[in-house]
Amino acid sequence: MFFNEGGVCREMLFPEFEAVLDGVVGLPDLADQQVRLAYLLISPRREVRAAVFFHLDFDEDGAADPGWNIPLRQLSERGGLGMDLGGGPIRLVCRSQCPVPWHQMHLWDPEPQDLLALRDAAKRNHLGLLGEEDEASMVGGAPSRLSMPGRQGPVATARGLPGKDWNDEQRQKTAHLIKRQRLHIRDLNHHHEAALERLKQAAERQLRALQAEVQQLRDQLRRQQELNASLEVQRQTHSEPLERAEAEMARLLALQERERGAQADEQRRIRQALQERVDELEAELSACEERDRQGQEDVLRVRHEQEQLAARGVEQALEKLAALGLTFVVYHPGAGHLTIPLQDIARYQENPMAYVAAKCSVSEDRYRQWLSHFQQPTCEAVLPGGGRCALPIDRVDSPQRFVTGESGCCSRHKPGGRLRTAG
Numbered sequence: 001m002f003f004n005e006g007g008v009c010r011e012m013l014f015p016e017f018e019a020v021l022d023g024v025v026g027l028p029d030l031a032d033q034q035v036r037l038a039y040l041l042i043s044p045r046r047e048v049r050a051a052v053f054f055h056l057d058f059d060e061d062g063a064a065d066p067g068w069n070i071p072l073r074q075l076s077e078r079g080g081l082g083m084d085l086g087g088g089p090i091r092l093v094c095r096s097q098c099p100v101p102w103h104q105m106h107l108w109d110p111e112p113q114d115l116l117a118l119r120d121a122a123k124r125n126h127l128g129l130l131g132e133e134d135e136a137s138m139v140g141g142a143p144s145r146l147s148m149p150g151r152q153g154p155v156a157t158a159r160g161l162p163g164k165d166w167n168d169e170q171r172q173k174t175a176h177l178i179k180r181q182r183l184h185i186r187d188l189n190h191h192h193e194a195a196l197e198r199l200k201q202a203a204e205r206q207l208r209a210l211q212a213e214v215q216q217l218r219d220q221l222r223r224q225q226e227l228n229a230s231l232e233v234q235r236q237t238h239s240e241p242l243e244r245a246e247a248e249m250a251r252l253l254a255l256q257e258r259e260r261g262a263q264a265d266e267q268r269r270i271r272q273a274l275q276e277r278v279d280e281l282e283a284e285l286s287a288c289e290e291r292d293r294q295g296q297e298d299v300l301r302v303r304h305e306q307e308q309l310a311a312r313g314v315e316q317a318l319e320k321l322a323a324l325g326l327t328f329v330v331y332h333p334g335a336g337h338l339t340i341p342l343q344d345i346a347r348y349q350e351n352p353m354a355y356v357a358a359k360c361s362v363s364e365d366r367y368r369q370w371l372s373h374f375q376q377p378t379c380e381a382v383l384p385g386g387g388r389c390a391l392p393i394d395r396v397d398s399p400q401r402f403v404t405g406e407s408g409c410c411s412r413h414k415p416g417g418r419l420r421t422a423g
Contacts, residue, residue: 001037001038001040001118001121002030002035002036002037003035003036003037003038003114003117004036007113007114007117008117008118008120008121011121011126011127012127013127013184014039014184014187014188014191015183015184015187015188018187018191020064021064021068023063023064023066026061026062026063027058027062027064028061028062029062030058030062031058031059031060031061031062032058032059032060033057033058034055034056034057034058035055035056035057035058036053036055036108037053037054037055037056038051038052038053038054038110038114038118039051039052039054039072039073039076040118040122041076041091042122042129043087044130045087046122046123046125046129047085047086047087047119047122048085048086048087048090048118048119048122049087049090049091050076050077050079050090050091050092050093051076051079051082051090051091051092051093051110051115051118052070052072052075052076052079052093052094052107053093053094053095053107053108053109053110053114054070054072054106054107054108055106055107055108056068068106070103070106071195071199073191073192073195074195075093075098075099075100075103076091076093077091078091078093078099078100079091079092079093079097079099080092080093080097080099082097082115083112083115085115085116085118085119086119090115093107094107094108094109094110095107095108095109096109128177128180129181130177130178130181318342318345319342322342327339328340328342328345330348330352332352332356333371333374333375334356334360334367334370334371334374334397334398334399335356335359335360338356338359351364353367353368357399360399360400361400362399362400362402366399366402366404367399369402369404369408370396370399370402370407371399373395373396373402373407373408374395374396374397377392377393377394377395377396378390378391378392378393379391379392379393379408379409379410379412379413380408380409381409381410381412381413389409389410389412389413391410391412393408393409393410
């Protein structure tokens with residue numbers, strides 16, 4: 001049975017398939033293809049009993065691969081159980097179920113629909129295989145009543161002639177089928193005998209090869225035994241010097257081990273002495289660090305006392321100047337001239353900007369922003385390229401009227417201006 005995408009596409013008896021394999025018959029429509037085939041054994045009831053699914057290559061002229069050689073009949077007899085196609089489980093041989101491993105690469109795995117297609121093809125019997133009913137009709141003689149498709153009752157005679165001619169024709173067809181089946185059986189027997197002879201020859205060749213391999217292994221074993229005997233004699237000859245050498249080696253190893261132990265003890269004592277010295281140095285270092293810390297604290301304390309004394313001297317001097325009627329006046333943009341009382345001198349010295357911002361009733365950060373704007377009244381907006389706009393803008397003279405993010409921008413970059421532009 002030949003398969004294509006639609007299922008079974010061609011059927012032939014095994015002798016015809018052998019003619020294809022021998023190159024007697026070509027199949028040009030299968031040129032340069034690898035075809036899926038199935039070898040079947042069909043019972044007299046036209047039930048599939050065994051199936052072998054294999055590949056066959058055809059060259060560009062449609063000739064089968066001359067090197068193809070798969071024992072289909074032997075594989076079908078050794079196949080495992082497969083699907084039940086009406087007459088019980090079949091004997092199945094495919095890629096995943098192959099009794100001979102080296103033939104596995106030339107097989108393929110069928111789908112359930114492929115097996116059902118084989119069952120239907122066997123039932124259709126396009127090859128004209130004889131079944132049980134055919135044999136019964138031949139053994140029991142001509143039936144008393146024969147039915148034709150679409151008609152009932154005995155065969156009708158044409159123009160009043162009796163049905164004897166039709167029976168003779170049927171007998172001739174039956175005899176032809178019997179002769180064809182006998183030829184098929186004879187071809188099968190010849191093929192089986194030839195295959196059996198090939199198997200016998202292969203078995204004899206394999207047996208001779210195995211016997212030669214066994215003899216080679218025996219020769220190798222004999223040579224190995226002779227070599228072992230020679231080595232044993234040499235071992236007995238050299239055993240005493242070897243034992244003395246082993247004893248001397250053991251003595252040297254023991255001496256080396258004792259020396260290694262003494263060296264380890266000496267190294268351990270040295271490490272212990274070094275560790276003690278390191279601990280002493282670390283203690284001295286800690287004491288030095290403590291003395292340094294105390295010295296730094298003393299220096300800071302003395303410096304603080306000096307600063308307090310200096311500040312006290314400055315305050316006393318300022319108090320004397322204030323008693324003489326001296327006032328302290330400073331000028332800052334946005335605040336004008338400020339008279340600083342004596343009690344605010346220290347606060348002003350600590351952070352003049354914060355002091356002036358408080359006098360202007362704004363925060364220190366806002367005063368600093370206004371002061372930067374006052375000193376350089378340009379747009380502070382950042383352009384997409386990373387630079388500043390820097391267009392001249394109107395100066396805001398008072399910190400109280402300065403609005404962060406708006407007073408420092410030109411009309412184009414003011415938040416209100418952007419909203420109007422977007423609208």
